[in-house]
Amino acid sequence: MRIHICADMEGTCGVYSWMQVTPPETPWSPPIKESEYDRCRLRMTHEVSAAARGALSAGATEILVNDFHGGNRNIFIDELDERCRLVSGGAGPMNFLQGMTPETKGLFYTGFHSKAGTVSSALAHTWSTNLNDLRIAGESTGEFGLIAYCAGALGVPVLLVTGDQTACDQTEAFLKRPVVKAVVKEGISQTGAISMHPKRAQRLIEENAAQAMKLIGNVEPAVLPENARVELDYDHQSRAEAAERQGGAERIGERTVAFTAADGIDLLHKFVNTMRASAIPLSP
Ligand SMILES: [Zn+2]
Numbered sequence: 001m002r003i004h005i006c007a008d009m010e011g012t013c014g015v016y017s018w019m020q021v022t023p024p025e026t027p028w029s030p031p032i033k034e035s036e037y038d039r040c041r042l043r044m045t046h047e048v049s050a051a052a053r054g055a056l057s058a059g060a061t062e063i064l065v066n067d068f069h070g071g072n073r074n075i076f077i078d079e080l081d082e083r084c085r086l087v088s089g090g091a092g093p094m095n096f097l098q099g100m101t102p103e104t105k106g107l108f109y110t111g112f113h114s115k116a117g118t119v120s121s122a123l124a125h126t127w128s129t130n131l132n133d134l135r136i137a138g139e140s141t142g143e144f145g146l147i148a149y150c151a152g153a154l155g156v157p158v159l160l161v162t163g164d165q166t167a168c169d170q171t172e173a174f175l176k177r178p179v180v181k182a183v184v185k186e187g188i189s190q191t192g193a194i195s196m197h198p199k200r201a202q203r204l205i206e207e208n209a210a211q212a213m214k215l216i217g218n219v220e221p222a223v224l225p226e227n228a229r230v231e232l233d234y235d236h237q238s239r240a241e242a243a244e245r246q247g248g249a250e251r252i253g254e255r256t257v258a259f260t261a262a263d264g265i266d267l268l269h270k271f272v273n274t275m276r277a278s279a280i281p282l283s284p
Contacts, residue, residue: 233255
């Protein structure tokens with residue numbers, strides 16, 4: 001029984017600053033303290049291992065972990081539970097779903113954060129800080145909604161979300177059915193949070209991952225409405241222009257583009273292409 005883990009970093013316990021989650025090679029990087037980034041990478045790795053242990057104790061036989069945070073080279077493979085396999089490095093054609101098959105029984109989100117624009121939620125954003133809002137089929141959503149629809153095309157439901165309170169609540173509200181949550185911190189500002197102790201967070205994640213396995217067969221995957229309209233609001237008109245010219249999206253406003261997605265897989269490819277095209281420097 002295979003479980004796929006999309007592992008992000010911003011929702012990790014004790015993380016509240018871009019300085020903690022930005023790899024030093026990132027071109028736009030804020031001032032970096034590499035030792036702090038490495039410490040948070042290790043904690044992210046421990047949280048993923050905790051989720052894997054919980055799943056394996058409750059019937060999972062295979063865990064595929066997708067390192068889904070900027071650059072996809074954050075998890076320390078030597079420290080990861082040895083029963084996991086890890087997808088990392090330059091994104092494959094299926095990006096965050098690389099390695100997921102129709103045999104995959106469930107999807108876990110670890111280290112997840114709230115959608116762009118969320119008030120008092122540490123590091124709230126959607127994909128990049130260039131996006132002010134993402135709407136799918138008329139509903140404002142975040143990465144949790146995007147990925148749920150993409151995985152839904154393969155018949156795979158979201159079972160577990162770990163991260164900050166708002167990220168977990170937004171995921172549950174999007175799914176409109178039960179999902180097991182492991183809340184490891186509460187946001188107090190865009191760069192501030194109240195965290196529990198990391199060791200407690202890891203125990204909570206392990207216990208809740210085991211509980212989440214009970215949802216298999218009892219919850220449905222999120223299926224994208226046919227030919228759903230997808231709208232992206234950028235922080236700057238130049239990005240909308242690049243998304244139109246290089247990404248093939250339709251310009252529907254000064255800073256807004258749109259496209260139509262036939263299904264969850266089409267959504268994945270068009271969203272990733274549009275975001276890549278729009279990731280341009282705003283000054284020379
Ligand atoms: Zn991230």
